[in-house]
Every structure is written in structure tokens, then in C-alpha cells.
Amino acid sequence: MRIIGIDLGTTNSALAVAGDDEPAHALGVNQVVGPGEIAERPTLPSFLLLPTENEVSPAQLQLPWSGPMRYAVGTFARERGAELPHRLVSSAKSWLCNPSIDRTAQVLPFRGAQRELDEAMQGGERVSPVNASARYLAHLRAAWDDAHEDEPASEQEVLVTVPASFDPVARELTVVAAREAGFEKVTLLEEPQAAFYAYLAARGDAWRKDLKPGDIVLVCDVGGGTTDFSLIEVANDGGTLSLERIAVGDHILLGGDNMDLALSAIVQRDLDKQLDPLQQRALVHACRRAKEQLLGDDAPKSVPVAILGRGSKLIGGTIKAEVKRETAEAMLVDGFFPKVGADAKSERRRTAGLREMGLPYAHDPAITRHLAEFIGRFGKMPTAVLFNGGVMKADKLRGRIVELLGTWAGRDVKVLEGADLDLAVALGAAHYGAVRRGKGVRIRGGTARAYYIGIESAMPAIPGFAPPVKALCVAPQGLEEGSTVELPDDELGLVVGETSTFRFFAAATRKEDPAGALIEADAQGMAELDPVEKLVEAEGERKPGDMVPVRLEAHVTEVGTLELWCVARDGHGRWKLEYSVRERE
């Protein structure tokens, strides 16, 4: 059985493979790249296009393994989707962890407050964030199966990466999507850990020379749409080095796409011509290329940018502009990566009373402030840094992070040389599969957060006041995969015949709370998640309205998801609490 590593990314997905005597390596993905054209690309853009037959003919979307298709994922979906934004699903992964919508409902392409889009849809197909993710995964599976007839993907070991900040619901939904896509044996892995495994795979045993006990490695992952931080601590474990993931950051919707947009806005301001939407998009692409040149080593003073006219007459219709190095540096290096103190906190604009529902984009574009806040929260300064994500290819941005980390810590930090920044997560996932078979060092970590169930305190009702809520720690931080925690008996009950709903909380900074600890629900570091619920049917001696006394059990599955169980104290029955994915106010 081989190991398939899948990076299910916000803007790009990638595939890698490893085996018992096969080091992890990336695989290209066959996909539709133009009308009726199929070619291999290193990654699969995570875009889903759902056109009508008048917009794209199904024959133009067929794949080597399919007949005519009514939808497309990948390069052509992204390109043609720019012209059909009302049919394009993008950033499905960010929707997968957005609790303000029902993540299993067919809400994408997202309409939001744009009423006119509703009309443009004309009843066209909509999908749920889970289903969109499933289609990307299904494409990867079909591409694999097409190339490996004797080794169907459903019979291989599959690792799918998720952001470290994904809550238990988003993790479970990712597993649901993978099953829907036809992957049977799925295990989840956090992306920054995957990036670190890719580094371990690339360095071989030499990593033991790079790092020493006491080192703390910051994994700084800035991708197209999201930014993710993790800390990994190196310790001495009976003479050999061990690794433990000690902290993960929040889900920050901020990445390279924001930078390209910002740069293109500046360039566009200096143009004397109005650009139509497609030319604007061409400009954003041009700005991304300019960014890569201007933030590299030996950058030119400026990069010319040309936007071709839309008609068949090119010469004379080209719009010329240039991006100056100082503009790019001011905007991207100082705007997105400003020099800030170690005590900086990200700015949160007060949200308007009536906010358009959508993705909770980060308000503060300063990635370094988010970073300072993350490090400050855990109180441990990194001694080394591992970069990941396309944005971190830029020398000047890496340089700024290294410089700031050095200033904050008062000493130099070491930069770890990892694998290809676009493919590292997929490579690392495949390598982790081999590590699980006993080949190489494993990063310990367990659950990134501690989880709590809300319990309303018993007190007389006071009009206008909700009863205060206590939080019972059901799963302490650092619970390893495959382990189970049984909670001491508590006065907890499920009402027969009714859906019992429990509020559900998580905390990333409360490592000291043991299972069974009862704290205030609004204590420091607590964040509320979607509620969990269970309907116990009336059956046998249980009559509707009866209260079944239960105790709680938390189980971290081998897959990497968190399950909460209620066990009847009389020994008659066990029920799994379900995550509610209904819309939340």
C-alpha cells in the first residue's frame, strides 16, 4: 500500500506520494487547462466552475477518465471563472471553517448581499463547502486512478492536510468530503506540521545538526489566501531529539492574493485609462509577477507592466504602466510586514452593526502584528523559522520576518531550508505517512486546543439575564490521536425525545486545564464554537421527557477528529454528540 499526501489548499491543491522504499515526491495533476485541452500541472487550483451549457459546452470540460462534464475544477475553472464570477466557487476551504453559515447547505457560489447575483444564477447549480471540497478531492483521486490503474486510491493510505486552526467541525467536514470523494482510509494532518515533515524529509538525518534541545521552530506559512503559524519545540528525550508542536495560531484570512490586489490598486490609480474587470484581473496577475521580481534578490528599480487591449488589434491598444521597487517595498514589505514591537497586537476594527455575511477576512493586513500577537500569547520566542507558502518565496519578506524575530528575541534566529514552498505540505503529508510506519521522527502534539462543554449553572432565573455558563473541560490540550478521556461523573443529563444542545468552547492557551476542570465560560482565551447536540429517542423503558444521567467521554480518533460521547451512567447506551452546522447568529 502506498501513501498519498494531499494538500487541500485554499487556492491550490497538490498531490504527493511515498511508499515503503519510495521517498516522498510530488505528482502533477491532469486537468482541463483550456476548452477541450487536458494537461498536467504541478498543482490543481482549488476553483470549481458550474457553468450552464450556453456558457461552457460540456464537451470542452471532459477529462481523459470522463465523458462530457457539467462542471470543471482546476486551471480552466479558474481562468474561465474570471469571466463568469457568478458560476465560480473559490476559497471553499475558508467557507468550510466559517461558522456563520450552514456548511453543509448549498450556498456556493456565495450570494451574500448581492441580490443581482441571485438573478444571474437563474437556478444554476449551487454546492455546499463540503461538496466543493469533495469535488477537488474527487478530481485528485480520479487523476491518480487514471495514472495508477492497479493501485486505486481508495486502497491506498491517504493523508489530507488541514490548517492547524481548523476547529473539530471543520476537521470532521474535511473527512466527510474525503469520504464523499471516494477515499476510504483518510488521516488528517496539520499543514504547518506537514511543512515541517517536508523539511525533515528533505534534510534526512542532518536535521539533528540544524536543531538542538531547547530550540523552538516557528513555522510561518503564508499562502494565497490564509496565514497560519505554529511553534514546534525540540527537546531531549532520553538522548535523542524529540519534536513537539506546542502552539497553533488562529485562522487568519490574509495572504498573497491581498497583496497582489493592493499592489494592483496602486498601479491602477496611476493609469489614465479605465480598466474593465478582465483587464483588472490581468493587472493583478501582472502585479503578482512584478511582486516576485521586485521582492527578490537583485531586484530591478522597476518592472514594466503591460495590459493588452481586449480586441483583436493589439498594437497601440496596450496600456503601459510600471511598478517601482520603492512602491512595492512600501506597500508589501512595510504595509503587510511592518516593523512592529514584540508586544504588538493585531488591530480589530469594530464590526458594523449590519455586516454583510461572508468570509471573516482579517481586518489588520499587517502579518507581522498577527505574528507578534501569536508569539506573545505563548510567551516563547522562536529560535528558528521554517517558511512555507508561495508568498514566502520573496527574499525581502523572508528577510523582514527574520529581522523582526531577531529583534524580538534579542538574538539571531536560524532559517531552516525546507522543500519547495508550493509543494511542501503535500510532500510532508506523504512523508508523515511513512513516519507513521516507523520511518523517521514523529512530531508529538495531539489536539491543538482544549475543549469545553458549556454547563448552565443552577440559579434562580432573573429576567433579562442569561444564567451564567460554566465550561467543563472535556478534552485537555495535547490529547494524542487514538486516546480517550473519561470524565468524572457530573450532573449531566440528556432528555429523552428532545434534542439536547450543549454549548461548545475551545481555548488555545489553557494548557493547564485538566479534564474535568470547571471554569468560567468567558475566562481568558476561551472561544465559542458551534454547539454539539444529541437526540435520544424514546425506547424501551425510556419515555419522552425522562432525563438520562450521563457521563462524558472525549475520544481523539486515529483519523484526527474529536468525538464526544455521552455514556449512560446506568450502562444502557452510548451516544455520540453531533456537531451542529446550522447557521449561528
Added chain:
Amino acid sequence: MHPWLAFVCFFRILFGRKLPEAAVEFLPEGAVAKLLPEKAGGKPEKAPEKPAEKPVEKAPEKPKVPIAQHHREGALALLALLQREGRFVDFVRDSVEGASDADIGAAAREVHRGCRKVLDQHLTFEPVMPGNEEEKVSVPKGFDPAEIRLIGEAKGEAPYRGTLRHHGWRVVDAKLPTLAEGVDRAVIAPAEVELQS
């Protein structure tokens, strides 16, 4: 599979390389020996027998298509790629008469970038002859005249001494798109109509 095969054949023929075996059955009688270079060794004798081994009922599925037709599909698909990524046809079809060098240059920069991307994505090139242009080189004995073109009079037997004027290009790897059937390749760029919103 046919259009894909056509594409492969087109490029192999274009770059003077051996045809894939699967293509041989589409060739008119007698064409096989001519098209396969001698280097291919034993293959030419075997290939013409192949159609006879095929089951009879399968024959109608694969009608004989003139090779020119295959060339056409592959060439049009490549042209569509160059047009889509680099506006190649627009640029070359446009008139440069009276246009300023600055205007031509501005457009050319983008056309160059796009066409270059197509080449980089799909084809791997290497010089046919190593060495720097404008420097002295030696043409070895037994060289292939299809690979090295001698300019001027060759006296006596190889090796010959001369100046490398152009190092030549060889496509060492062609990863061309697979072409889906039922798509009209003659439309290398569709008309674009923007709807009023």
C-alpha cells in the same frame, strides 16, 4: 485518443523523430518506410503487419484519416494555445505599419511572455550542438545531416572544422495537452461578447 496521437505525431514529424507505434496504422501504405528514420532498426518491418493482426470487427471504428488531417488538429491546437496565452495570432495579424516602436514593444513584451510560457510549459529544448556560437567547432565523422547543416563546400572526409553559426534546437520533451474529442479546433479563439449588466 486520436487527436492526442495526432499531436504527438505532428511534433515528432515536425522535429524529425520516430513516430509512435500506435500511429503507424494510420499511415497510407508505403509511407511507413519513408517516414521512419533508418535508426529505428527492426521496427519498420514489423509495423506494416500490425493491421492484419487486428480483429476485423474493430476496423470500422478507426477509419483511415489522411495524415494531413492529424497535422491540422495538432497545429490548430498549438495555435489556440499561443493565441490564448500570448495573443500570438492577434499580434502577427495586426499591422505594424505606421505603429511606433514603443507601441509595438509594449505589446510584444506581453506577447513574448505568454508565448514563452506556452513553450516553457509544454516543450523542453536543448541546443543540437553544444558549444558557443561564433566559435570553432568540429563536425564528427558519421554526423547526421538532418542535425547539422553544413554551409559551404565540405572538402574530403569528416571531421570538418568550421564556425558554429546557430546551435540549433532540439525538442527533447514534448508534454502537449491531450485534446478532447468533439471540440472544433478551427475556432482558435472564440468571439467574446460582454453582456450588459
